[in-house]
Amino acid sequence: MLTLYSHPFSPHCRFVRLVLGEYDIGAREIEEKPWERRKNFLMLNPAGDIPVVVENDGPAICGAAIIMEYLDETRGYRFPKKRLLPDSPETRAETRRLVSWFLEKMDRECVGALVREKIYKLDMPPDMGGGPPDSAAMRAARANLKHHLRYIGYLAASRNWLSGSTLTFADLAAAAALSSIDYLGEVPWDEDANAKTWYARIKSRPSFRTLLADVVRGLPPAANYLDLDF
Amino acid sequence: MLTLYSHPFSPHCRFVRLVLGEYDIGAREIEEKPWERRKNFLMLNPAGDIPVVVENDGPAICGAAIIMEYLDETRGYRFPKKRLLPDSPETRAETRRLVSWFLEKMDRECVGALVREKIYKLDMPPDMGGGPPDSAAMRAARANLKHHLRYIGYLAASRNWLSGSTLTFADLAAAAALSSIDYLGEVPWDEDANAKTWYARIKSRPSFRTLLADVVRGLPPAANYLDLDF
CATH class of the missing domain: 1.20.1050.10 (Glutathione S-transferase Yfyf (Class Pi); Chain A, domain 2)
Structure with missing residues (x-):
């Protein structure tokens, strides 16, 4: 089981969520507000940044680009025709x-x-x-x-x-x-x-759908946000 | 043949030079002052940052972390006992x-x-x-x-x-x-x-020696810079 510490509108976290969608990986999401500098979160990632991924009882994988490499190394090979990191x-x-x-x-x-x-x-x-x-x-x-x-x-x-x-x-x-x-x-x-x-x-x-479902409390999305033919 | 665009005191470039030394890769170095935003250099790397590596007539490989992955993918496997990126x-x-x-x-x-x-x-x-x-x-x-x-x-x-x-x-x-x-x-x-x-x-x-040989014109190194038992 994969756990993702993220914020719904963090671009870095949205990137990881798209990767999870494309590679068909289920994950439990925990909302993290990095400005709170939560002590238990800082123990996972001393830099205090999101996203962070933890797989089962494994170590924290910190940062979007590093999570990308990790997911490609552990899952990418299953998708030879739609692998997200090219070959050469x-x-x-x-x-x-x-x-x-x-x-x-x-x-x-x-x-x-x-x-x-x-x-x-x-x-x-x-x-x-x-x-x-x-x-x-x-x-x-x-x-x-x-x-x-x-x-x-x-x-x-x-x-x-x-x-x-x-x-x-x-x-x-x-x-x-x-x-x-x-x-x-x-x-x-x-x-x-x-x-x-x-x-x-x-x-x-399809990987985009979860992003489109997020809302900011008290701030509705712009007119064309949900429109696929904007 | 590998060409490295770098500045002698850029930490990112020094990192790449250490990697070249550890993996025993020869390179031609071209000094680049990124603040000049040289037109031909911007064509290699639109971000304008150093380091950049070009191998033979290949494309520009831009940025220290990306050059690191490139050198590990193209040379690291030759050094199973001293590979700089671990296995798992x-x-x-x-x-x-x-x-x-x-x-x-x-x-x-x-x-x-x-x-x-x-x-x-x-x-x-x-x-x-x-x-x-x-x-x-x-x-x-x-x-x-x-x-x-x-x-x-x-x-x-x-x-x-x-x-x-x-x-x-x-x-x-x-x-x-x-x-x-x-x-x-x-x-x-x-x-x-x-x-x-x-x-x-x-x-x-040994990979450190070239770094220790660099000097800033008009600014000699601090007393212990060259000393291995500082």
């Missing part, structure tokens, strides 16, 4: 580069700020980082988001999927990140038709 | 967690600021981020460094090497990061005897 070292490196781009760089430059300011802060006490949204941070994030969306559009137009001819972890990482802020209506889809078409393809996959 | 998925995850800890978290919280303020800024034009060192950033970094050194000491005392019974990428990542600021005399070795003993062991390895 060079194409694996390209998939990993894009996962890092979407989960680290894009998170740092736009997605992370929007999720924090508009979702996490609703729930954070003032002494744990709460307070009104920082409008300067959101403005900067929105400007950066356009560049990232165009990069996704460029990749989607020049390849079949973002990292090459098949669906990989790179697509799931980008889609997970965008989904968190699509809930907020923050993705300017009209800026890039290729990015929009690519997202519509991935949004209709 | 759980122990691999622990090694990767620590690599991420030392190259990302420790870099963000202390090492990165000291290298930037005291080494990179000597060479950066004002319009590319240059200027006098930021003393508040350095003070915060020094305070955080003590915690990281104690964590390394704790790991070294409870295991044979940082990630378990054998030398792994985790040791090379921690040692690479510390070596960049040990040049500056910034590591308070007296704070933790276990960390110091572990570092002395790894510093005496």
